[in-house]
Amino acid sequence: MDEKDWNVLKILYEEKNISHTSERLYVSQPALTYRLKNLEKEFGTPLFFKVKGGVEFTSEGAYLAQYAEEMINHLQKTKDYMSNLQGEVRGTLRLGVSSNFAQYKLPKILKKYSLQYPNVQFNVNTGWSTDIMKLLDSSKVQLGILRGNHDWYGEKQLLHKEKLCLISSEEVDIEKIQDLPFINYKTDSSLDSLIKGWWHDRYSRPPLVTMETDRQETCKEMVKNGLGIAIVPEICLEPSDNLYNYELFYRNGDLVERNTWIMYNEDSLRLSTVKNFIKFLNDHPEI
Numbered sequence: 001m002d003e004k005d006w007n008v009l010k011i012l013y014e015e016k017n018i019s020h021t022s023e024r025l026y027v028s029q030p031a032l033t034y035r036l037k038n039l040e041k042e043f044g045t046p047l048f049f050k051v052k053g054g055v056e057f058t059s060e061g062a063y064l065a066q067y068a069e070e071m072i073n074h075l076q077k078t079k080d081y082m083s084n085l086q087g088e089v090r091g092t093l094r095l096g097v098s099s100n101f102a103q104y105k106l107p108k109i110l111k112k113y114s115l116q117y118p119n120v121q122f123n124v125n126t127g128w129s130t131d132i133m134k135l136l137d138s139s140k141v142q143l144g145i146l147r148g149n150h151d152w153y154g155e156k157q158l159l160h161k162e163k164l165c166l167i168s169s170e171e172v173d174i175e176k177i178q179d180l181p182f183i184n185y186k187t188d189s190s191l192d193s194l195i196k197g198w199w200h201d202r203y204s205r206p207p208l209v210t211m212e213t214d215r216q217e218t219c220k221e222m223v224k225n226g227l228g229i230a231i232v233p234e235i236c237l238e239p240s241d242n243l244y245n246y247e248l249f250y251r252n253g254d255l256v257e258r259n260t261w262i263m264y265n266e267d268s269l270r271l272s273t274v275k276n277f278i279k280f281l282n283d284h285p286e287i
Helices: 003-015 017-023 027-043 059-084 097-102 105-114 131-139 187-201 216-224 266-270 272-283
Strands: 050-051 054-056 092-099 120-127 143-147 155-168 181-185 206-211 232-233 244-247 255-263
Touching: 003 017, 003 027, 003 054, 003 059, 017 027, 017 143, 027 059, 054 059, 059 092, 092 097, 092 131, 092 272, 097 105, 097 143, 097 272, 105 120, 105 272, 120 131, 131 143, 131 187, 143 272, 155 187, 155 216, 155 272, 181 216, 181 232, 187 232, 187 255, 206 216, 216 266, 255 266, 266 272
Parallel strands: 092 120, 092 143, 181 206
Antiparallel strands: 050 054, 143 255, 155 232, 155 244, 155 255
């Protein structure tokens, strides 16, 4: 059993489908099936069985798939440390970054970092902060940039604080917005809780939700066209939006803010790629 077999088992366990697995691996289905049969022969036991629409793993197959993922992670860490031993900043930096930060901040950061460290490659996963936490927990990324407050047993640094803003296409009285059409969008639980917490603190009735969108940008376009109000992080607002925006305050006068964190395991600091990237973020707060 080698690295190729580990990847086959890992992806098949994720997909639960021979056809989808062969597409991801860029191999033919007969070649994939042949390799899987050889694995079953090697271990002397069935690893999976066919079901409607795909396959399911036996208990032995599930155990072997877990072992394969552990070996892939171990091999990647070994490659990282071997690159680190060469005495210069080189190798692959594996990042997990929340979607908003990835869209509005990350491209400029990576471009500027690349100019300073041209021998570093990037492997970037983006998603909601809860998804990035899972990647950190499983060591699939070396460093996470997450928004909101999350429990983390490793190291964390506050990168910056960000305001939440109510946006509208025309002026509004923020004390009288309960009856205005409110536009919602899908987001992670931490931001959703922050918005609901502020509203509950200020008003006795829930917002008059008239639209639910799948993306923050879609929500913003609806607001631009006068279809309602919304609450968004300041990061997504540009002067060219031509929107009225209002900072949010709790009744006690505190500003509503959201934290952005850098999170990593202490062991990751042994890698020059990670150590220098953290230093770069701290040295360039303006980006």
